[in-house]
Amino acid sequence: MGNALRAFLLALLCLAGLIVPLQALDRTRLNEPRPISEAELAALLQAASSGRAGISGARVDAGDFVVIAGGTEMRFGLARLSAQLNAEPDAARKQRGFDSLLQKLDRIAASGDPSKPSPAEIARFRDALLPVLKNRSYVEEFAALARKQGVPEGKLLHLPLAGDVIVVPAQDLPRITRFVSVGEGRRYGMSDADVFEAALANLERRAKTFAILVRGAIRSFDFKPPDYTVSLLLLPNPWKYIPRLPKTVVIAMPGRSVLAFGDGDDPQAIAALRAIAAMKDDYPVSRQLFRLAPGGLQPFR
Numbered sequence: 001m002g003n004a005l006r007a008f009l010l011a012l013l014c015l016a017g018l019i020v021p022l023q024a025l026d027r028t029r030l031n032e033p034r035p036i037s038e039a040e041l042a043a044l045l046q047a048a049s050s051g052r053a054g055i056s057g058a059r060v061d062a063g064d065f066v067v068i069a070g071g072t073e074m075r076f077g078l079a080r081l082s083a084q085l086n087a088e089p090d091a092a093r094k095q096r097g098f099d100s101l102l103q104k105l106d107r108i109a110a111s112g113d114p115s116k117p118s119p120a121e122i123a124r125f126r127d128a129l130l131p132v133l134k135n136r137s138y139v140e141e142f143a144a145l146a147r148k149q150g151v152p153e154g155k156l157l158h159l160p161l162a163g164d165v166i167v168v169p170a171q172d173l174p175r176i177t178r179f180v181s182v183g184e185g186r187r188y189g190m191s192d193a194d195v196f197e198a199a200l201a202n203l204e205r206r207a208k209t210f211a212i213l214v215r216g217a218i219r220s221f222d223f224k225p226p227d228y229t230v231s232l233l234l235l236p237n238p239w240k241y242i243p244r245l246p247k248t249v250v251i252a253m254p255g256r257s258v259l260a261f262g263d264g265d266d267p268q269a270i271a272a273l274r275a276i277a278a279m280k281d282d283y284p285v286s287r288q289l290f291r292l293a294p295g296g297l298q299p300f301r
Helices: 002-016 027-031 038-049 078-086 091-111 119-127 138-148 184-188 192-206 230-234 267-277
Strands: 055-061 064-069 072-077 129-135 159-162 165-172 177-179 211-215 218-222 249-252 260-263 289-293 296-300
Touching (some): 027 038, 038 055, 038 078, 064 091, 129 230, 138 165, 159 296, 165 192, 192 230, 249 267, 249 296
Antiparallel strands (some): 249 289
16 A cells, blocks of 8 residues: 555656656657756766766766766766756757767767866976065965955965075966966876976076176176076075185075175175165065075075
8 A cells, every 4th residue: 555655646746747757758858848957967968878988887976967988087067057958048959058968978988088188288387387486475465366366265386485585386478477376286187296396397407507797796697587587596506606606695686587696794795785685676575685504595684
């Protein structure tokens, strides 16, 4: 009696349109004006993907239609997709929308996840990386810009160097220098540490030669392009070929294109370096002076 009653109630519900016998669904369901449910769309996708070349493991998981396509697990949000189909003005548009989903599955099965970068894109990302020195205040500036652009979790990838100076990996692009955010490298198969390593390696390859300019008691690095002059500090030892290096090397780096140094035991040199460090720059690094120490840079008082 119980089974008979349950069967009767299910039949009533189907007639009332409150549930649909999903196993009987086919694409003609999309021609009906009644909105398609997430469960119905999942049933249609499951039926359409069955036996499709390169596609397997179709299932519904946590509100997503999930398949293995092209060796990659792909997830399609059923709520979003059903809303898109239901927003179409007529049956023909719904059918075309469904076809586009199936075509996407076929493309993924044939060539892998289309959202994954190609080997050429990965190489372009890696090869454009260079390390840049910035002032610590830029961390918050970057976060504020990210929030303004609708990315509230956007954080600047950086490491502290000395004082108020940080090291930031950036992409050296034809018209701009684009700074890299935390976790951005994952899309290209790179950890944050990998991004820094690649940026430093690229700098070493580029900075094979640079000149030293002399202006009285002050000397400065001359590097092309000048946008990365201050980054020369990150080379393994940019000082080893500089003649008559003072016992105490003091450095000023007010902006990205100015890297000046002088004798820390010479009051005239220190006064000149302080004047340089105080200069305004459109791309500021620091107004502090730094001393070259065995363990790296240290603020100079």
